[in-house]
Amino acid sequence: MTFALEATGLVAGYGEAEILHSVSVTVADGEMVAIIGPNGAGKSTLLKAVFGLLPARAGEVRLGSEDVTNHTPDRIVAAGMSYVPQVENVFPSLSINENLEMGAFIRRDGLPERLERVYEMFPDLTSRRRDAAGKLSGGQRQMLALARALMLDPTVLLLDEPSAGLSPKMVHIIFKKILEINKAGTAVLLVEQNAREALSFSQRGYVLVAGENRLEGDAAGLIDNEEVGRLYLGES
């Protein structure tokens, strides 16, 4: 079986410090997968290593059948993977339209069609195309960040804490949007502090602890798992 995304035995870190010690994650075509775990488990680091922002010291990243290990982000974007960082994920002084245009920077053609398709998915942004992104509220920014990442219609979308800094109501709206994106055919790999919400929308989940795979399985099974519940879902 080929996966949309297959990361095997990734080792990565900053300087002397090794954060990830051989982590493996797979995402099937059209699947939505959540990575949960305590602070400092290496969740964000994993996404960075997958996306080529941090050199993988060992291991392999495959996008479909293509080996993209340690490729530069522009090549990874061209290969069909997009990434939404946790914070500062819009260009504040650029207009909404320009933000989206930057999402399609590597393609020369088809910009009007791409814009139209994305505006259809995010109707709230349509009326504000000319506004600077810096004027948007937190939730709207997150929507724009998602929209930017979808400009090239990627096969895999990486999301780093999409719920960070949002109100509980907004968190739910964002997750519903992510589910909608996923239903439209994009495989999603997301990292979340908000473990219960993330698992309830995902099909599968991984628990990362201290830079290693701890548990993996069906999202529903992980929610019911006693250890997961005790450690990461705030149950006593």
Place this chain on the structure above:
Amino acid sequence: MTVLPAQLTSSLSDVAEGYRRHSDAISRGVLWFLIALLFSWAAIFETDLFIAGLIVGSVLALGAIGLTLIYGILGFANFAHGDTMMLGAYMAFFFLTGTVVGKRTNIDVDLGWSIDRLPGATAGLGDLSFGWGLLLAIALAAIVLAVFSVGLDRVVYRPLRRRGSGIVIFAMAALGIAFSIRALMLIIWGPDPRRYVQGLHYANEYPFGVVLKTDQIFIFLVALGLAAVMYYVLFHTKLGKAMRAMADNPDLALVSGINTTRIVMWTWVFAGGLMAIAGALLSIQALLRPILGFELILPLFAATILGGIGKPQGAFIGALVVGVAQESSIQFLRSVGFEDLSIGYKPAVAFVILILILLLRPRGLFGTAT
């Protein structure tokens, strides 16, 4: 009772947020008001100084736009900007006259080839003091400086970026380059002032007591034209939008798939070309001196910070403000009681502006709160 502290904190932070937004709007309003005050005073009471300030400011703008883009995109203060502008001016001088200084002082060496030997190259165009030869020389200088800037980035700044060097290291490297360029200009062309054109040129009188040389009108129009071209590039081309995106958030630009290496290269191409043209335009109405580059640093930074770091439209406005303030403020101080104030204090004006902005509104006119 347990909810009360939470409510209190949240309402307190609301108040703080409201205050922050308010003070943001107020400080920006005050800044624009002061600028409007300065411009209207200068335009009405010192019209010719106002015009002179706009001319200087428009040329400064060409340097400041490059400086602000480099600051935004590469994240460091390019202290070599002024000296590189002068290097551009000297390159134009070199292409025009083929002159370098000899081994002994005051003995120029003529390399035997130069643009001004071409037939008709120095004949004044219309009412201008110079011919097409200087324009060709400036264009060549712009190309050379664009290539030079890209090369310098490859040799000096790119290795520093790869190493993840801090902002201080970059600033020191830029300072070192500034000193090197200045020394190079002194070695090649000597410390004595140079000029593009020999002879006297008369100014024309215009209404409202404005006295202008046609050269100055030319300088202003070229500077405005180039600023307009830069505006078009930055706001209406994909490359320019990517440059602004990178100035906003370089990490996100990388993640979006923007080829940041290429954007950095183009930034230096534009900045280098603009520096050469700006330096040469300034030198048309003044003398070429190696030290002029150092004197340009302060007004350039004042303009950049006044406009908001990384904001090209801000740098343009900032440069006009600094230009007008520099030209007219000594006269203003004389009119309010400091009759004997020397014109030599002119360079201090940029410094005063810089201090005022840093106190009043460090993020400048167009800067956004983070």
